[in-house]
Amino acid sequence: ERKIDKIHIPTNCLDVLAQQIYGICITEKMHVSELLSMIRQSYCFNSLSNEDFYSVISYLSGEHVALEDRHVYAKIWYDTETGMVGRKGKLARVIYMTNIGTIPDSTGVTVKVGPEVIGMIDEAFLERLKRGDIFVLGGSTYEFLFSRGTVAQVRAAVGRRPTVPSWFSEMLPLSFDLANEIGRFRKLIREKFEAKMSRKDVIDFIHSHLYVDENAANAIYEYLREQYDFALVPTDREIIIEHYLDEEKKYAVFHTMFGRRVNDCLSRAVAFVVSKTQKRDVEIGVTDNGFYIAAKKNIPAARALSLLESKRFDELLNLALDKTQVLNRRFRHCAGRSLMILRTYKGHKKRVGKQQVSSMILMAAVKRISKDFPILKEARREVLEDLMDIESTKRIIRMIENNSIAVKSIDTTIPSPFAFNLVLQGHLDMIRMEDRIEFLKRMHKLVLAKISLEQGKKGTDEDTKKVYAEIWKELEPDTEYESTKTRLIRQAWNLKRVPMFAKKEIVRMLEGERTGIRKDVIEAMHHYKADIEKNWPRDLRLAVFKAVKEVEAGEAV
Template identity: 25%
Template sequence: MIEHWFEAQGWEPHSFQTDCWAAQRAGCSGLVQVPTGSGKTYAAYGGCLDLLKLPEPPGLRILYITPLRAMTRDLELALRKPVEALSLPAAVESRTGDTSSTVRTRQRRRLPEVLLTTPESLTLLLTYAEAPRLFARLDTVIVDEWHELLASKRGTQVELALARLRQWHPQLKTWGLSATLANPQQALTHLAPHDAEAVHITARINRPIEIESIIPVDIRSVPWAGNMGLRIADALIERLDPAVPTLVFTNTRNQAEMWHDALLQAKPEWSSLIGLHHGSLDREGREVLERAIKDGSIRIVIATSSLDLGVDFSPIEQVVQIGSPKGIARLMQRAGRSNHRLGETSRLICMPASALHLLEFAAAREAVARGEIEAILPPQEPLDVLCQHLITRSLAEGFDEDGLLAEIRSTAAYADLSHARFDWALQLVAYGGKTLRSYPDYQKLAKQEDGHWQIRENKMARRHRMMIGTITSETSVQVRFVNGARIGHVEESFAGRLRPGQKILFAGRTLQVHRFRDMTLFVRSAKGKRAEVPRWMGGKMPFSNQLAQALRRSFQEIAEGEGGSSPEVEALQPLFATQQELSTIPKAGEVLVELCQTREGFHGFCFTFEGRVVNDGLAALLAYRMGQVRPATFTIAASDYGIEWLCPERYPFKEMFRERESLFSEEHLLRDTLESINVGELAKRQFRGIARIAGLTFDGYPGSRKSGKQLQISSGLIYDVFSRYDPDNLLLQQAQQEVLETQFEETRLRETLRRLRESTFVLRDTPRPTPLSLPLIADRLTSMLSTEALEKRLARIQQQWTDS
């Protein structure tokens, strides 16, 4: 069928597509892993078009799950095209949070033959009593962007929904579409644990990626530290041209706002052709912009990861990355946003925000060429998602314990779930756990006479349906014009610091704060400069393991004099010469430690090139262990490159680093880590999401402003109350575990300690900060000083180097 359509279109199917169609017709499940923009959708969809032929009775046959609501419109069109061309008697529709209530009601009577939906909408659909009938004729599920879902609890939610569907269709054909990832087998196991024969299809097509760095003529003009890069903005701006539709990616929303502003200042005549896109802007505005990109009326877009995925922007011809690439897969994904077509070269222009980014670009290009990409690790057995799922399953006909445990264990995420943990979660959602056991007013679930668990009150059921999902966001404050028009949202902590009359740069315009009330920041349009730019938490993304490795390799090559091959390394020679002169460049198997005295005090630097997450944990751990031997007060900073300890008095770092075996020991790692960092505070922050997912907190009913504010509760308070009155609560442990795993990547920390024990340490006293240590000092100062003052200070330090 699909073959006819391809022929009619004049398309030649790729071999991975025909492989896929054959596998589907043979009834297999599988994972299609090909680069972005290679035609995955039709690979997975084509084979099931046969299902839509008469004389099959109507009803849902193909379920297509996508992580992005914004993507459904385009996908719906793409899925409908062959159906219409082949005159198949099938309806193709979407169901998301945006679907109108008329359509939703109709769909609850009968689903279309092909349904496009999000994980949240699917879970919600499964809570209705008519779900067994609606899904009775389902044959195939296709999960798009599986690599994206897999990495988060949304993936766990999909696994649980699939397990539910398998209760009705034990042999459910399940297909995942994924960008290239390092652990496809694991991705497949989590997608289709029921099918040992599931196939893994990769394309043998190479989608070439061309990575080119912008190298300013005068390399000394490139700052050696910082993440904004505005000082050399001209180098990029002269490469931009509205005739070439361009997507400019930044790493943070803050950076996107500043670059958008800089571009407008430099090219006011382009103002109607330039757009700004990030996750804090109002959704409607973003959608208008997305349409404008597609129809070609907006030619240059400054964006954050909000445009990493999704919509096919065919007009885009060129992609720019500003600042550190952070990860190999991420860079490839971004590069793939240009010329979203099979076989064509993706072009990526990389713009350094500071000098060493050039080396990162070269390292990333090398890693892309070698095919070294990141593995995506799914969450293991998250209890909060389990709690939510128990309530979800208690709606409609409810569940019996043994049956549900077996169903949940059929997923890879919960394959090893113990009876005890399952019981604990059930007790928590049913009675509020052991502390509320004797408290009849609380009970949420009730056990029926036939042993079925069901939700007790309709009110609870309604509330739960609104809370389904695992996406949690920071407490955000709406930004509105005084007349009520929505602009977007900023973090509460930022809004709380603003005063009436103050100017901010947001959504690409200068706004003046009118007042902050009822979680809404009211603003007016304003003119003029001196605007604060909101900073969003969590904007600092760490290096991936792969990029860290690639970067270490680059440094070694330079140290051994083999690295002159790339234009970036060539251009950076003056910087390396300074580094060599002041200190040294570490060779293979070496770790560089620099010691330096400034007006601030005595600095110790250790360059591990392990990425910020690991370095953060390592910095605190080593400070704690050094402090055990010789007490001192340290100020600690960590970056992707290394660690800084700053001490007001002279500190014997050299002696400390001689005791490698004990300093980098893995013994008592957990104990020392818990001692060294404020896990409590971090866990409390982590608990926010957990409490929300597990249903401990309630965001209030959407739309109703005075939704009983006295019923909203902060997760921090619940955390405190649990710690005090119910310290054995497993959700507290989960928060702590998540902090240790995701914030400190314990596994990687152990590997790092092992590597450090086996390395040779090169200790150098330097007369002043070096090109390697300056970014660390800068990062630390950023959190203490205003941006402006900092830039001046840095420029001054760098001036001293150039002069000498």
């Protein structure tokens, strides 16, 4: 059909603008009107407003004296009478050449329980966390408390189910355009189900529409048919809100096939409305196909969605993002690009952790100056336009407002096929791979049983609910074993005079891996056996030496 996804080119990036103005001023003195005219010749800045341009000039010329207390000094001079700008300081060229670039410094984040190190997580994963979130690290669950610099403080959450799924940093989000096409395809298939077309005719249509083989066409048919028989198939013109209750909390699953960037916007906005109107924190989960809000009490999901207004959506999301990890981290990136934080100065390189701490102090300082300080404004723009997709989200909200998109609510006793992966994505991280396959098979049978029940066959709704709870109970990990394993891993991360690469291999062995362990680490275990016997905790050394023997036995075979 010759459809190509739209590309997103960031425009009016004020941190990059600050960097470019500084570079131009180092090269030559120039009148501000001439400078603005030259900058607007770039596609990325062709719609740059006078207000944003002069706010960056004010920042670079050091008009905000309060920032000097935070060691942010003027980089250019600006004569308001003549309108000329030029470089300031003898080290201007050196500072510029050693700090330019748009790719931010990144690093792993150390996870600690008190003073003890228990592992590392990706910085992009930290952006998704908020206080109280439960996540899996090294096969054990932890509750996120707060972060400082590149250290995240957590506490053990043994026996509690994760609220945040494992992180796949390389996975690209589903685009808004492609998501809409999938929604339209769902609508076509749903219409064929409603017209009671035969299985063969529907599969033939899938073949002709998607150009897939027999197996793929059959899988798509079964997946959509089970969702249709179980509940409703959401489309690009109909959002389904599925209310589902498990043993611990109540879920409102939003089947919004609009892509992860739009769903991220919608989920934060809906969660913010619910938390403010209900005066309680809620849990969020986001995927390409939808999102969920979870809490211990009833969630007025449809009402919260109806309260969103396209005209005031920017304002609402700015409030929702305030004090979040994602805004804090993005502000550091923007402060680095705009030379507010110098990554290198006089040959000394500032570590990422120190940059983050500096950015937090600076963020508090610029908020006191103005909520629309150019670098803070840019951090918000980067989150809302680059990381998320606020324009497409506002388009969806406008369509809901004028009834172009319908919203329906349903209640289920077990998650529908479409909701299953969304609700249970974090929970599945706690199940071993063999058990996970078995669990999925049994859950599939349970869905089919529920469909049979709906169609008037034997069984009761309470039976399916009871079986669902029993399946979870059987497969949940042994908490006593998990707490022992957690303690040993924590002790391994905190071993003194042991290189980081060796700690990683030791942790892998404690997690049950017996292949691909570095030989030099195994050899070092034997070489330093006397020191290990003397200095390591008893349970840890016994577990590690047992694992070493198993690794060697496996290699011998």
